Amino acid sequence: MRVNFDGATPVPRMLLLSEFLLHSDFHVGLDKPVFVAAGDRVSYEDGDVVVTRPSGERRRHPAGNSYWICR
Secondary structure: OOOOOEEEEEOOOOEEEEEEEEEOOEEEEEEEEEEEOOOOEEEEEOOEEEEEOOOOOEEEEEEEEEEEOOO
């Protein structure tokens, strides 16, 4: 499933996030999986994954491992 992690686009359904491709060539892995509810917005800021609830509440989750993929 393709999900935008731009901080503005709401997630279309619930998901458990443990790793993702931020761009086609940048991989992000989390220390612990994060539950993301439908309607939450997700962004990657300063090495952390930030989940913003529809209420405006923001939660930061540290990224454990992120790296560029050489192709």
